[in-house]
Amino acid sequence: MEQKTVTRADISEVIYKEVGLSRNESSDLLEMLLDEITVSLAKKETVKISSFGTFSVREKNLRMGRNPKTGEEVPILPRSVLSFKPSQILKDRINGKVSKG
Amino acid sequence: MIRSELIIRLAELNPHLYQRDIECIVNTVFNEITDALTRGARVELRGFGAFSVKKRDARQGRNPRTGKTVHVEAKVVSVFKAGKKLREKVNS
Numbered sequence: 001m002e003q004k005t006v007t008r009a010d011i012s013e014v015i016y017k018e019v020g021l022s023r024n025e026s027s028d029l030l031e032m033l034l035d036e037i038t039v040s041l042a043k044k045e046t047v048k049i050s051s052f053g054t055f056s057v058r059e060k061n062l063r064m065g066r067n068p069k070t071g072e073e074v075p076i077l078p079r080s081v082l083s084f085k086p087s088q089i090l091k092d093r094i095n096g097k098v099s100k101g
Numbered sequence: 102m103i104r105s106e107l108i109i110r111l112a113e114l115n116p117h118l119y120q121r122d123i124e125c126i127v128n129t130v131f132n133e134i135t136d137a138l139t140r141g142a143r144v145e146l147r148g149f150g151a152f153s154v155k156k157r158d159a160r161q162g163r164n165p166r167t168g169k170t171v172h173v174e175a176k177v178v179s180v181f182k183a184g185k186k187l188r189e190k191v192n193s
Contacts, residue, residue, distance in 0.1 A: 003142035011133045019125050021118075029111070029126050034149045036110050040102040042190040048103045052131040055181075057191055080191050082150075084181030094138050094154055094177050 041082065053086040138179050148186035154179050 008030060015026035037055065040047050046056040057080050065076040086094075102110075104127065111123045134152055137144045143153040159175040183191070 003137075003140050006133065006137040006142055006144040008146055011130055014133050015126050015129050018129055019122050021122070021126075026126075029115070029123075030130060032111055032114055033107065033127065033130055034146060036107055037102075038149065038187055038190055041187065042193070044191075045102055047107075049107070049131055050104050052104075052135065053179075053181075082181075082183040082188065082191055084179075086179045090135055090138070090179060093135055094179055096139075
């Protein structure tokens with residue numbers, strides 16, 4: 001099941017082929033799309049892409065952690081973490097339950 | 102933000118493109134990620150994050166309401182790990 005990792009270059013190549021923009025513009029558009037999602041998440045907004053999944057920001061409270069090497073107690077400061085919840089369609093697809101839709 | 106709002110935002114930034122082309126681009130991006138995960142491949146978008154899949158073995162679960170033991174089938178789950186830049190933006 002070892003597969004080649006898909007990168008920006010692969011995705012913009014598909015945009016180039018399917019939409020007919022130049023290669024440069026295809027990669028610019030992919031970058032803009034990722035930027036828009038980033039900007040929304042930075043504002044703590046939830047980003048919901050139907051049939052793909054939902055990105056959301058969760059707030060974590062302060063808690064005590066431990067440095068595993070020294071055993072010393074250190075506070076883990078309150079922070080925001082990102083979570084991604086795949087949609088039912090994505091879950092089904094990666095489990096081979098439905099054909100390409 | 103939902104998919105259609107993302108399309109509108111990108112259309113505003115690219116007035117020279119047809120909205121249906123923008124729609125096609127947005128669909129292509131998420132379809133490509135989905136297809137890669139379906140093949141078991143990892144998708145790495147530096148700065149943004151990485152999508153990958155993990156196998157979960159079959160296990161005995163429990164219905165939390167009735168306490169009854171149920172068999173949970175082996176399955177594949179998708180995982181997203183936010184990239185450094187995205188993590189920093191969300192935390193600033």
